[in-house]
Amino acid sequence: MxxxxxxxxxxxxxxxxxxxxxxxxxxxxxxxxxxxxxxxxxxxxxxxxxxxxxxxxxxxxxLCAYGPIILGHREEEVDNAVIDQIHNKGFCMSLTQQIQNRLAKKLRELIPCCEKMVFMKLGSDATTAAVRVARAYTKRIKILHCGYHGWHNWSSEVHGIKAGIPDKLYEDIYGFEYNDLNQVENLIKQIGDDVAAIIITPINTPGGREIEMPKEGYLEGIRELATDNGSVLIYDEIRTGFRVDMGGAQKKLGVIPDLSAFGKAMGNGYPISALVGKTE
Structure with a gap:
């Protein structure tokens, strides 16, 4: 010992x-x-x-710093690129720099659902933006979710963080269990006309527990339900993106969402995330 x-x-x-x-x-x-x-x-x-x-x-x-450090700490190629940007160009300006377009083109090459994208700092920013976009697009309110999607108000309470968050913020948020397609079908039957989005982690990555892969037909069923109901299908790929495949779980598993949130491994520890999806 x-x-x-x-x-x-x-x-x-x-x-x-x-x-x-x-x-x-x-x-x-x-x-x-x-x-x-x-x-x-x-x-x-x-x-x-x-x-x-x-x-x-x-x-x-x-733990890889709880997910982001996929290439290792102080990875020289990444760090040197950041240092060069800081020393020779700067990184906080009033207008956008052309490096934005370079990254956008690369994401579009890699991620199946990615036709257009916006960049943010946190994974929570990206999932929250995805929900907001879905609500604006569908002109609906209710959200069906499975998994952890960040610490912002719309998703925190379902994971026990309740202080300071009004109960009314969760009146339109409905949870379901991973790999339980019947639950989703029943929720759609109950409130389908007002479901703006279904947001899921395509591969279940519960903290401290074994990773769970989707059962045969589960993701395909979720995709079909969302399409038939006119709801937006969102993948939370904060943990799976650039890890299970460079194009995320959607590339590996072959079931394509409408929107996806990426973060963590995207920056190897640097604060960056992205919401990507179909132009429509």
């Missing part, structure tokens, strides 16, 4: 952070999500697939 880790510096920084930041650490990285006293709280550096904490302990980063 290995010796107990020395984590004194982590705990010292944690005590300091408690006086400065609510909960000390933001989001899912908070210590209460791990074994208390046995898990590092602060990392110091990272390279490739390894990270080092503030006490000098080295780890293999199996």
């Amino acid at each position: 290995s010796n107990k880790l020395t984590l004194n510096n982590s705990f010292k920084l944690y005590d300091e952070a408690l006086k400065l930041i609510p909960g000390a650490i933001l989001g899912i990285r908070r210590p209460y999500n791990f074994v208390e006293g046995e898990y590092p709280i602060f990392f110091e550096s990272a390279k490739g697939g390894k990270v080092i904490d503030v006490d000098g302990n080295e780890y293999i980063d199996m």
Whole structure:
């Protein structure tokens, strides 16, 4: 059995952070999500697939920074491109730079549903924009969803984050279980005339649990229900995009949505996301 880790510096920084930041650490990285006293709280550096904490302990980063680091930490080709942009061109201007068009063309080459796209910073931004676009396009309100789609108000409460969010924001949000096509059919029968969109994770990636692949006919059934009902089919590919295939799960599985949200692995840790979809 290995010796107990020395984590004194982590705990010292944690005590300091408690006086400065609510909960000390933001989001899912908070210590209460791990074994208390046995898990590092602060990392110091990272390279490739390894990270080092503030006490000098080295780890293999199996979490990949919770998803984004698909190429490894401090991947030189990516980092050098960013450094070059910052040093030689700048990155925050009043008008758009031509690099936007280069990236847009590349996404259109890779992603089956991608005819046009918009760029954002967070995965939550992209899924929320997708829902808004679907509502504007269909002139309907209700949303059927399966999975986690970010921390914005329309989706947070269904995953237990309720404080500060009015209940009325969820009156038009209906959840269903992954791989349960009958549930979706029944919801369509009940409220179909006002369903703006069905948003799903094409491959189920529940946090802390085994990844679940779609049953035979599940995605095809969802696609057919959305089309027949005049609803927009949205794929949340924040986790699957550029990971299961460069074109996302839709490319690998062959069932094409109307809109898709991409993020995480898209930037290898840099804050970028995209909403892509059909021109219509």
